[in-house]
Amino acid sequence: DIQMTQSPSSLSASVGDRVTITCQASQDISNYLNWYQLKPGKAPKLLIYGASNLEAGVPSRFSGGGSGTDFSFTISSLQPEDIATYYCQQYDTLPRGATFGPGTKVDIK
């Protein structure tokens, strides 16, 4: 099975800072990589799909990149409402399906 790692597991940054999270797959997953934002008590929100495509309605300060095994997710200017846990998620061929990374918790310094 494909394993996903994320780093860092948590980070603290100031409002306006550029924040980058990385996600690594244990084998080549092409661009089958999505990013979600999860806030306590709320359903996850899709931010990026296909590694670099911004979901409709998502602010342009969010971006994603990478392919193969190494991916990145960036918030260009951190805002207070961005406090959340961010998950990468890969898609493998059936029957393996989808796997999420362990998450990165983002806080305001």
Place this chain on the structure above:
Amino acid sequence: QVQLVQSGAEVKKPGASVKVSCKASGYTFTNYYMHWVRQAPGQGLEWMGIINPSAGSTSYAQKLQGRVTMTTDTSTSTVYMELSSLRSEDTAVYYCARDLFLIPAASYAFDIWGQGTMVTVSS
């Protein structure tokens, strides 16, 4: 508007079964795959499986094979997820989530989510 509304919280004893519903509205139900994802307390997200709401065809995470069943009722635009032989480790919030792409493509990107259903397994 496009939304998924799930059934309410459940408390079950170990060994029992639970069935969670997810009613879709605001779009053509049969045009998009539906997935189920769960999150145990303090843990990450876990994909459980996928169902074609029109054909009823399914594929489940290997870890849950034999215990999970996903079904669909096109007359009410509702999908169901039943989990049997419940154990304490199944305590989690269960979400239905719509696939981003139109059938037959499956993106495995989940753009619309239900509000979540808390299932507690406790003796």
